Amino acid sequence: MRYFKNRQTAGKLLAEQLKKYKTENCVVLSLSEGGVVVGAEIAKELHTELFLLVTEDIDLPGEPDPIAIMSSSGSFTYNRSAYSTGDLEALSVDYRPIIEQGKMIAFQKINRVVSHEGSIMKILLKNHIIILVSDGLRNGFSVDVATDFLKPIKAKGLIIASPIINSSAIDKMRLLSDEVFCIDVLEEYINTDHYYEDNKLPSHEEIVMKMKNIVFEW
Secondary structure, three states, X not given: OOOEOOHHHHHHHHHHHOHHHOOOOEEEEEOOHHXXXXXXXXXXXXXXXXXXXXXXXXXXXOOOOOOEEEEOOOOEEEOOOOOXXXXXXXXXXXXXXXXHHHHHHHHHHXXXXXXXXXXXXXXXXXXXXXXEEOOOEOOOHHHHHHHHHHOOOOOOEEEXXXXXXXXXXXXXXXXXXXXXXXXXXXXXXXXXXXXXXOOOOOOHHHHHHHHHOHHHHO
C-alpha cells in the first residue's frame, strides 16, 4: 500500500508517467478539488489548461451514498456503482419528489459556483486528449459523470489518471478510457484522505486561482 506526502507529490509522480503526451494537444479535467491539486502538477508538466468539473451530489434520507450527481452541463447521472438497477428503479419511484427537489437545489448550487468561476468552455476540450484526474478513485461513479458530460464533445482521446484506484474499479476505468495511469491499485480502499500524510486542501478560492494561473507555471 502506497502513502503520499501530499497531493502535489502524487501529482508529480503521475506527471512523470504522462510525459509522453507533452507534444500532444491535451487538457486536464479534474473530478474534484483534490483532483485539481494533483492535476496542476500534470498540467504544469504537459503545458495544458486545467479545469474542474463542477458537480453536486443528490442524496436521499438514510442512504449512505448519493443516488445521483448533477454536473454543470445539467447532466444527471445515476450512481450505478453503489446501487443496482432494481434499487435505482425502486428509489426513483419512492423518492421522486425528493429527487426532483434535489435536482433543483443542485442546479442552483452549481450555477452559483459556475457564475463565480466561469463555466468550462467545451470548445477548449474539442479535438484534445482529455486527461481526467482524481486524487483517488474508490469506484467509477465520478468517471461516469465525466463521460456523460463529455458525450457531446468530439475528443481526440480520453485518459484517466489517479494516484490510487480501487481494484474493483480498475477494469471499468480501462473500458471507459484509452489509457489508465495510476501509482497504486488498492484491494481495500479506506478513504482518499487516508493515503496522504498531509491531506489538507487549499481553500476553494485558492483552488480557483490555481486553475486560472496555471499557464504562468508552465
